Amino acid sequence: xxxxxxxxxxxxxxxxxxxxxxxxxxxxxxxxxxxxxxxxxxxxxxxxxxxxxxxxxxxxxxxxxxxxxxxxxxxxxxxxxxxxxxxxxxxxxxxxxxxxxxxxxxxxxxxxxxxxxxxxxxxxxxxxxxxxxxxxxxxxxxxxxxxx
Numbered sequence: 001x002x003x004x005x006x007x008x009x010x011x012x013x014x015x016x017x018x019x020x021x022x023x024x025x026x027x028x029x030x031x032x033x034x035x036x037x038x039x040x041x042x043x044x045x046x047x048x049x050x051x052x053x054x055x056x057x058x059x060x061x062x063x064x065x066x067x068x069x070x071x072x073x074x075x076x077x078x079x080x081x082x083x084x085x086x087x088x089x090x091x092x093x094x095x096x097x098x099x100x101x102x103x104x105x106x107x108x109x110x111x112x113x114x115x116x117x118x119x120x121x122x123x124x125x126x127x128x129x130x131x132x133x134x135x136x137x138x139x140x141x142x143x144x145x146x147x148x
Contacts, residue, residue, distance in 0.1 A: 004066035004138035010072035018047040024072065026085025030115075031032070035061065037073040037080040050117070052144065055107045059109060059144040062108045064116035066080060071140045090147035105146050 022148050035050040048070050058073045063071045074080055074093055082089045096104065109117065109125040118126065123135055 004041035004130070008067075020047070023049055023084050026087075030112075033082040033084050035070060035074075035082055037070055037082055038074040038077050040073050049093065049119050050082075051108075051112050053104070053111060055104050055106050058141065060096070060104050060108075061142045062104065062142060063140045064108075064112075064117075064119040066138050067140060082144075092145045092147050093142040094145060096141040096143055101136040101139065102129045104137060105136065106134050 020034055023032050030051070032049050032051055034047050036047045037043045038044065039046050039128070046069065048068075050061055050070075052060060075095065078094075079090070082091055100105045106125050106127075109120060113120075113124060120135070120139075123131055
């Protein structure tokens, strides 16, 4: 099975750096957070800006670039940190099965298409559920649960 991954461009790196920096100093862009996850091999903390999403009273993380390093790391650790400024939240995650992803992907595209829509290659918030189910394996989704 081929796992989709979209490598960041130079512009993406600059944009992510700016968003990450603003979020770290407590000025998140449209609700962004910095996700930190321990590396699955090194055990060192790795950080990247993310766009948490609330749907039906639950919070989610969606990986618009596909099966990235943070996705691979959090699948192993099943925990991480979400930060904005000095506020740090310890989290645990549960991966969402593909069959449950369409309403979450639709909500994500409604909220964040202006930033990440290009990674969804012709799929948008108005796409039918069938099309969202087709692309679901390429877009990992995690339910955020409070760390105990």
